[in-house]
Amino acid sequence: MTQTQASPAARPQGGFGAPFSALVVGALAMGISPIFVRLADVGPFASAFWRVTLALPLLWAWLRIAEASEPSDGRIGRADIFAGLAFAGDLFFWHLSIVTTSVANATFFATCAPVWVVAFSWLLFGERAAFGTLAGIALCVAGGGALLAQSFHLRPAAAIGDLYGVATGVFFGLYFIAVKAARRVHSAARVTFVATVITAALLLIVALALDHTILPHTLRGVGALVGMAWISHAGGQGLLSIALGRLPAAFSSLVIFLEAIAAASFAFLLLGEPVSLVQGLGGLLILAGIYVARPTPAAPVGAAAERG
Numbered sequence: 001m002t003q004t005q006a007s008p009a010a011r012p013q014g015g016f017g018a019p020f021s022a023l024v025v026g027a028l029a030m031g032i033s034p035i036f037v038r039l040a041d042v043g044p045f046a047s048a049f050w051r052v053t054l055a056l057p058l059l060w061a062w063l064r065i066a067e068a069s070e071p072s073d074g075r076i077g078r079a080d081i082f083a084g085l086a087f088a089g090d091l092f093f094w095h096l097s098i099v100t101t102s103v104a105n106a107t108f109f110a111t112c113a114p115v116w117v118v119a120f121s122w123l124l125f126g127e128r129a130a131f132g133t134l135a136g137i138a139l140c141v142a143g144g145g146a147l148l149a150q151s152f153h154l155r156p157a158a159a160i161g162d163l164y165g166v167a168t169g170v171f172f173g174l175y176f177i178a179v180k181a182a183r184r185v186h187s188a189a190r191v192t193f194v195a196t197v198i199t200a201a202l203l204l205i206v207a208l209a210l211d212h213t214i215l216p217h218t219l220r221g222v223g224a225l226v227g228m229a230w231i232s233h234a235g236g237q238g239l240l241s242i243a244l245g246r247l248p249a250a251f252s253s254l255v256i257f258l259e260a261i262a263a264a265s266f267a268f269l270l271l272g273e274p275v276s277l278v279q280g281l282g283g284l285l286i287l288a289g290i291y292v293a294r295p296t297p298a299a300p301v302g303a304a305a306e307r308g
Contacts (some may be wrong), residue, residue: 016295019246026239027255029231031262035270036228041221043211044095047228049203051091052196054229055237059193062238066189076194079182083191084198086178087237089171091199092206093164101161109165111144111260114253116173121250124177133250136293139285140257146282147260173253179241180249188241196233251293257286 033051040047097106114137121127129137182191207214216222244252261283 019243022239023243027258030236031259033232036224039224045207046211048091049207050225052200055234058234063189080194083178083195086175088199088202093167097164106165110168112169113172117253136289139289143282143285183245192241
């Protein structure tokens, strides 16, 4: 199967509701990952490695089930490989940013991923985003800034960490584009599994080289790593791959802002961290931005996905 021939599993089917629901649930699953990272008793790069590695058994089972009815020739395309490389870069710089700047700064710069999706789509494929998409992204960026405004600070000493945060957003944007391209050919199960294998191999090297604590020492630490792998990665990234088979990459990339809302909500519910009025307004801006950027009836979801 070549990159230009779409398999039946990869062809757009259905309407807007199902893929958007997958996007929302996936965001909730990924949004709880900071809680798991905080509870894990391993180094930051080791937690990233275990996040993807422990998800492989579930992703393998999903792949077997998916290809029982829609067999694949097993080929790995360039887009699949690039998705794995991009996600490894995303997790590497994300965790590096967290330990070299404030969590607020790291999170804000990472939430700029949709801006990079639009930029790369234009530079690489000549695709121009609609005004509604640009307006929606602007609202979401403003909302993300409001969510983090109280703890966001620009300090020269943390400038390198902020740059790592920018790199996180760039790699996450590239990941969206790569998965979108891979989904034209392969099923969500195959794309997610192959990308995860590549990411795990790369992060193993990083964790062994840069982290002193690789293995968890407590049952809580083990549970946190398993939860992050099964819920945040297998569930969150898997649902994201499903959504990218039907929704435009620029719109789908707004899921990272839903992650910010989910993370703040889980921190409030599980860790007792307060949510201010400004943060609440930021969440409303994000929801408004997603509504504004949604695919319009004039541009059918399926057509937008195929142009992707």
